[in-house]
Amino acid sequence: DAGVTQSPTHLIKTRGQQVTLRCSPISGHKSVSWYQQVLGQGPQFIFQYYEKEERGRGNFPDRFSARQFPNYSSELNVNALLLGDSALYLCASSLQGQNTEAFFGQGTRLTVV
Amino acid sequence: GNSVTQMEGPVTLSEEAFLTINCTYTATGYPSLFWYVQYPGEGLQLLLKATKADDKGSNKGFEATYRKETTSFHLEKGSVQVSDSAVYFCALRIPNSGAGSYQLTFGKGTKLSVIP
Numbered sequence: 001d002a003g004v005t006q007s008p009t010h011l012i013k014t015r016g017q018q019v020t021l022r023c024s025p026i027s028g029h030k031s032v033s034w035y036q037q038v039l040g041q042g043p044q045f046i047f048q049y050y051e052k053e054e055r056g057r058g059n060f061p062d063r064f065s066a067r068q069f070p071n072y073s074s075e076l077n078v079n080a081l082l083l084g085d086s087a088l089y090l091c092a093s094s095l096q097g098q099n100t101e102a103f104f105g106q107g108t109r110l111t112v113v
Numbered sequence: 114g115n116s117v118t119q120m121e122g123p124v125t126l127s128e129e130a131f132l133t134i135n136c137t138y139t140a141t142g143y144p145s146l147f148w149y150v151q152y153p154g155e156g157l158q159l160l161l162k163a164t165k166a167d168d169k170g171s172n173k174g175f176e177a178t179y180r181k182e183t184t185s186f187h188l189e190k191g192s193v194q195v196s197d198s199a200v201y202f203c204a205l206r207i208p209n210s211g212a213g214s215y216q217l218t219f220g221k222g223t224k225l226s227v228i229p
Contacts, residue, residue: 004156031215042117042202042219043157056216090156094215102217104149104156 002026004093004105012111013081021076021108025093031055032074033102034066035090043090049074050096081112115140117203119220126193126227134188134223136177136203144205146170146179146186147217151200160188160201193227200224 005024013019025032031050035043048056049068063079072093078085088109092102120135138144145164149157161170166181175190186203203220 033215033217035217035219040222042204042221043217045216045218048215050215058216092157092217096215100215101159101162102215104158106156 004091004103006089006091006105006108008108009106010109010111012113014113015081015083017081018077018079019081019110021078021089021091021110023074023076023091023093023105025072025074025091026103029093029095029103030072031094031096032068032072033092033094034074034076035092036060037088037090037107039087046076078110083112086110086112115144115205115207115218117205117218117220119201119203119223122200122222123224123226126225128195128227128229129192130227132188132190132193132197132225134201134203134225136186136188136220138184138186138203138205140184140205140207142207143181144207146177147204147206148175148177148186148188149202149204149219151202151222153199157202193225195227195229198225198227 033048034046037043045058047066052068066076068074088107090107091105094102116139147162148160150160161172163170163179169178200222202222204217
């Protein structure tokens, strides 16, 4: 079975531009979460979607937005990019349930120049 | 709020040495606790978990015990190998924290290097 897949793997953008990152969850998983991992730090929670509805939002500015599609894939959008948005963006999918595990993708490395 | 504190790294050990990485947490409610591992250039992999007090999670020779009285979940391994070199993250999740909610709170990570 395919794991969580993210695209692209690497991306270079200029300040002020907009970027869209994509995530396909494991088949059967209806929950998708996004995390930002700045170099040398732990992942920080950005969003979580379940059944196409936003179920959680971390402490990120409104420049960050996301959505989940009927096939449970998800996109993370970041507008007006800043140098500080440079990070590894991780997507995780999970089944719904109290003691389920989150499976992470390989991430998208975003560099803002 | 919820938070996780890990011991500062990096940690450098010789092969076959004993490993301890300390992790303590602050949480509202009764969290589930996790250790994730990140190998260079890769995403996160779940190493082990514990969902209630006194549970012991174990995998690949690693162990951690959920200690509610000390709010800790220290990671241990009796004999490390070069292949264990990676960054280790302690994390928590509050079950039933919202309808359909699944949010992990991570520590900053501890980089482990094992030398032959």
